[in-house]
Amino acid sequence: MIDDDLRDLYQEVILDHGKNPRNFRHPEDASHEALGNNPLCGDRLTVYLRLDEGRNILDAAFEGKGCAISIASASMMTDMVKGKSLAEVKKLFERFHKMCTGDDDGGIADGFEDELEKLKVMSGVRQFPMRVKCATLAWHAMNAAAEGEDAATTE
């Protein structure tokens, strides 16, 4: 018997993204990249971005090793941020982070209703505080890449 919290954490969508991650590649023409490192578990993801002059994301991809949660999160993130500006993505991450830690006030969605709805599948980590960092690793790395840093850690 599998308890509800676990089912909630490992939803089909997550297992699917974890097994068949989207955008799992190293684009030759990436303009920005950063390594996301979780020193506690040794997981490492590199996030690649291609930005235009207006700081819009033309392409996003990643490579690395991680658990089902961190890979699924990177997979969904890279799918979702393409075509958005860095400023938009930053806001989205703020909401997503709150969702993962259980602080989400469900406030205004800033026009991200669809995205937030999709990201909801990750919110099962709320019940597993040790795993929140898995869900946010790729997002931290993307932030670091956008800001021109080489690396981000979840510390």
Added chain:
Amino acid sequence: MTNVVNFTEPVRTDAFDVEAIRRDFPALSLAVNGKPLVFLDSAASAQKPRAVIDAMTRAYESQYANVHRGTYHLSQLATENYENARAKVAQFMNATSPDEIVFTHSATGAFNLVAHSFGSLLEEGDEIIVSVMEHHANIVPWQLLRDRTGIEIKVAPIDDAGNFLIDEFEKLLGPKTKLVAVTHVSNVLGTVTPVKEIVRLAHGNGTPVLFDGAQGIVHEGVDVQDLDCDFYVWTGHKLYGPTGIGVLWGKPEWLERMPPFEGGGDMISLVTFEKTTYREPPARFEAGTPPIVEAVGLAAAIDYVTAVGLDRIAAHEKELLDYAMLRLAGMDGLRIIGRAQQKAGIVSFEFGDVHAHDVATIIDSAGVAVRAGHHCAQPLMERFGVTSTSRASFGMYTTRAEVDALAVALEKVREIFG
């Protein structure tokens, strides 16, 4: 208030009774997620028997003051307890004298002490040898030393089963080798290294040997006179004792030559602003207020372990290991990392292509606690081409039923990940 420090617990002469032992460990009756706790993470830190908890409570309640300072009764009592603990540790390792025992805050503290104080005797171009399966605590202090003085670090390899390759090790020994610092028992693979051979070869080369005994003291025990190594490092909390205390045993000829590590109270013989002189070891290496009550707890842990019998604990763990290796290896998709011929009760594994963190999270919901991650041994992970493993480790209180519980919980992982 009592003057008598009574460390001794009833001696068991009966057969190894794991259920009786379990009753001595309050934490083992905990429930986790509504299921009885199945604690398979003793290699990270062991649970504590009531005897240790009580000894420490007693020390705080009625035997507590700072040590080596007061002339009053309580301070004297606390000092006696602290020094008795040192004597007990010496006896436990069969050291020739308590003066060879330095208390530190952890094994990590002991490594840093040696890397700093012994390290200050080294020069640019000198070499030390570690193995690829070292814990970060026996890697990073040497790298810091390398950054300071320009020593070189050589790495002794292992084979794919996790056996220490003694012939390859021998080839690394040379005129510049000033220290061999390797583990006694690997905290990831369970490998027991050929410690006597290592000492023989190193000494033949005129090189002193330090062993990381953090796991070795628990699963194998040590007789430092028989082993004839130069340093042996371990930590209290893995031997069913408290956190906050570690042990450095060193041969007197080394300790006497080594300058202090940290400076402060207790380690000096005379301080003036012009010049300060230091005390003899071990005091020279114990600056500041030491882990007073932790030492009492450690002594109680040693008494407890001794009463149960280190050899009987080892035999129990060996039996469990054999069972676990069979039970787990029989599971579809489970790959055990570390099949050394000499192996302690530590089993690292991969489960299909499911990440260790996912494994640990899922089996935790069945009350099963294993460690997932790199186990502070990233170079070793790299050696095996993984970033993390799951690790089940056994203690004197582990049962076959718990190994079974692990196997059953792993089926749940399969159910979720398919």
